[in-house]
Amino acid sequence: MSWELIVVLALTVLAVVLFVSEALRIDLVALLVMALLMVTGILTPEEGLRGFSNSATITIAAMFVLSEALRQTGLVRLLGDKLSQLFKQSYKKAMSAMMGGVGVLSAFINNTGVVAIFLPIMTGASRDARISATKVLMPLSFAAMFAGVCTLIGTSTNILVSSIMDDHGMAPIGMFEMAPLGLVFFGVGVVYMLTVGDRLMPERESDESLTESFEVAPFLTEIEIMPTAQSAYVACGKAKLCESQDIDILEVFRDGTSLGSPDPDLVFEPGDILRIRGSAEAIRDIERNVNLKIRPELELSDTELEAEESSLIEAVVAPDSVIDGKSLNEIDFAEQFTAYVLAIRREGELLHDNLLDEKLEAGDVLLLQTPTDKIAQLQRHSAFLVVSELGLPEYHREMLIPALIIVAAVVLTAAFELLPIVVSAVCGAVLLVVARIVSVKDAYEAINWQVIFLLAGILSLGVALEKTGGVDLIAEFITGTLGNWGPTAILAGFYVATTLLTSIMSNQATAILLAPVAIDAANALGLDPRPFALAITFAASASFITPIGYQTNTLVYGAGQYKFADFIKVGSPLTFIFAAIAVWLLPVFWPM
Template sequence: MTVEIAIVLGIIVLAVILFVTERFSIDTVAILIMVLFMLSGILTPAEGLAGFSNPATITVASMFIISSAIFKSGMLNGVGLGLTRIGRTNYLLCLLALMLIAGTLSAFINDTAVVALLMPVVIQVSKDIKVSPSKLLIPLSFGALMGGVCTLIGTSTNILVSGIAQAQGERPLGMFEFAPAGVWFLLVGVAYMFFIGRHLLPSRKLTESLSEDFDLGDYLTEVVLLPESPSVGVPLQQSSLVRDLDIEVMQVTRGQEKMQVFPSFILNENDVLKVRIGVEKLKKLKQERGLKLKSERKFRDEDMSMSDSKLYEAIVTPGSYMEGKSLKELNFRSYNYGASVLAIRHRDEIVHEKPTHVKLSAGDVLLIAANSSQAEKLRQNEDLLIISQTERSPFNYSKIIPVLLISVGVVLAAATGLVPIVLSALAGVVLLIIFRCIRVDEVYKAIDWKVIFMLAGVLSMGAALEKTGAARLLADYLIYGVGEYGPRALLSVFFFITFMTTNFMSNNATAALLAPIAIVTAQELGVSVRPFLMAVAYAASLSFMTPMGYQTNTMIYGPGNYRFSDYLKVGTPLNILFWILASLIIPVFFPL
């Protein structure tokens, strides 16, 4: 082992620790390791920054834009309507249709977008057929993951592995090269969920209202501000009610007029404040000077509709700007025209007391009280996904046909080898802009820049492993330990290591780390590189055992009211089944 190899392995160990502990965001860690490789002299600036111009990075960015154009055209609305009709007939039929639809769409559209599209539909269907959402949301995520491994563009991981292969002199992976084994994974996975997995899914309490679902249990109280109240003439945010008692004021009635509430709203004497408050704070409120309590009763969803407001559930999306920040830091209420967060489902707990102080994580569900204008503002927020009170994108017939033709053209041009995937995807984006299917400002919003920076950063790992010989050293260790059992055994080991690692670390980072080692291992054994690359690509996307294993698993965590153990219970047998299946079928479709 040389000094350079020791430095590379040290930096990678640091990266793995940071990825697993989630102390910093994934894209931050990826850029950090890229900088460390350049500062240590392992990579030159040109080599370290090459990830930004890598065909894989550009292709992934282009596919984000194409997926967004498809989503905005309203083309997929019929899918949601069809699933709603099927779902209302029978739970098992709904489960089967949901996984197959999610899998089919994810083969061609970003899987995160597919789950974002179908999740509100699934939640509404679950209420219609009186089934807990926890019985359908894991199948939705798993179906999307399994469908994503059927094509090159189904997931960014496949594109990344293809880019790594091309960078190391191998032939890039084809558009439908993944399909033969990928379809087997999808069909076997659907069969597992239909016959076995559904029995392992939790059945969380099914509630009729959001206030009951979030266990608010609070009182709705009307308070009259008397002339002697210290809050009279003071902005709402600075009043003693908010500052000292941390009370949520939901509406102010002045005379006969219901006023829109926002932080700088000036309170007047005789204003009637409708507040949501817990039992302990209610006792303190009764002792507050200058207040008169008119009524108090249990809070219900209907109370929101009576005040021109509704309750909405919204998820903090993976990669959101809101991650790691509190609502107070984000100035959430001011930014969203006075919309109020009543509670937060944060991992395994529901936060009622001081929800504005909670550090948010991807997958957290916010219970928000908002009127129609505030709700529209929320829908435009790229960092939140509203999953209740669903609003479908309207059909835009002037866009649907060109979007469909351009998207099909991108796939066919790459599949037939007419042009490389990076060129067909870029050409598709340019055509979408020319035909006004998507605006330039929407193009920039459509790209998940955290993923792009993360891809550019993790590609430096592969470059450092290959340049210093660290990949060859690790490959020699693997061959020494398992090589005597043959290439099939090593292939099986790669699949196992990859899916175990990706359940606790970014799937793209896992692929960037293991793909160069897989290439060198195959070369050392004198066998085809293809099956080893495919093993890494498949396993990196088929992660079912943890909520952080893949973005879609994180997205359904809060809405499904899941616990960490639920993923282990349902996902572990499926991962083991796929490990056995992969060991058998990958050498068949990709001969060693």
């Protein structure tokens, strides 16, 4: 075994450990591995940077722009409004229509974007119909995942594996090649969620207001500035009260008029009423201060916290966003977003104390108080997904038909092999910008650059494993271990391994690492590698066991008030059913 192979295998193990532990951002891990491979000389600069020009990377970037165009036209929102009305008539019919609609959209546009738009709509619809959100949001996420394996462009993983197959001299995946098994997955998945899944899903009723739901009343109060207070006649930026790390001043009232949240130049005057959020200890300290008059009988509700100038909203921390893994202090949250965090819901638990030092996690639901005119700013920011159904952004309905024509042209030219998918996707993205359906700024912002850098970086590891013989070594180990059980056992082994890895780390990284191994293993046994590569493709998007295995699950995790165990309870049987179907039907549709 050469030293190069030892280094590459060590880097592979290191990458997997870092992906699972999330000690570093996944894109940073990928770039770190890429840099180390070039520094050690195992890869040349051309080989190390090849991932940035890989057809899969370019195609996925273009598909983000296509998805953004359809989002801006309001197509998804239009379907969501229709479903919202249906929920008031029949729960089963509405759920069937919702999963069907989400499925059709997710087969052709980014499923994370579909779920992000449907989430506030379905939350509001369930509330209006007095149906628990826990009964609606998990099926929403799962339906988007079911449909992602029906077409080549359903998920970025499909495009990625197709590129790997092309690199290995195989025909790339056709636009609708995955549809036979994908539609079986979709049909079985929908039936499961409407029957068994519906019984297994929790039903956590909540007619409470946001302040009641987040239990923030004990941490909110109002104080009056007395004439002898140290903060009287002092600007907020210099007042000792404003320096406290445990207190947020949400709003200032003077002579019955709201002055909004204070800026540093606002001078406090005797008689000013300050509405604050603070830790229990900080509020007790205020109670002991004779120069600050507190209103102990006050119990603030949504009505008091929401006025013409301010609103209460729920917002989910987006996976892999700029605030994921950062504390409120680190990002100067109140200053950057003009919003105060009143409470955090994480994995079914509520956090109130020491919020400034609490590191945010993907899926956290934040209860925010923000000026009403700043809500649109929060909705546009990629760090959040605003769950509250209010102040929804404007859509460009007049651009719906042109956008649909361009997206349809991309799909059809690729489906009939008139153009390679990378060419049709790039041309479609450029046309959308030239036609002013999407602005240049929106196009750049629509691309999930973390995914792009993750793919470009981790593809270099795949190249290194191929170059040093690592892929052959791993393939020999797997075939030697499972070979006596026959080809079906090996196929099942790859499917299960992919599903388990996808439950704890990026599905794209899993596919990059395992697809070449599966192809080499099949070739070594004299089998057609196509069903093995497709087993990796299907399994990478069919792990329902954890809320962290797929971005759409992470989005609904906190918003639906789910617990980790809920996904294990509902998702484990479904994952097992899909695995059994895949091992049975993959050799039928793609003979070995």
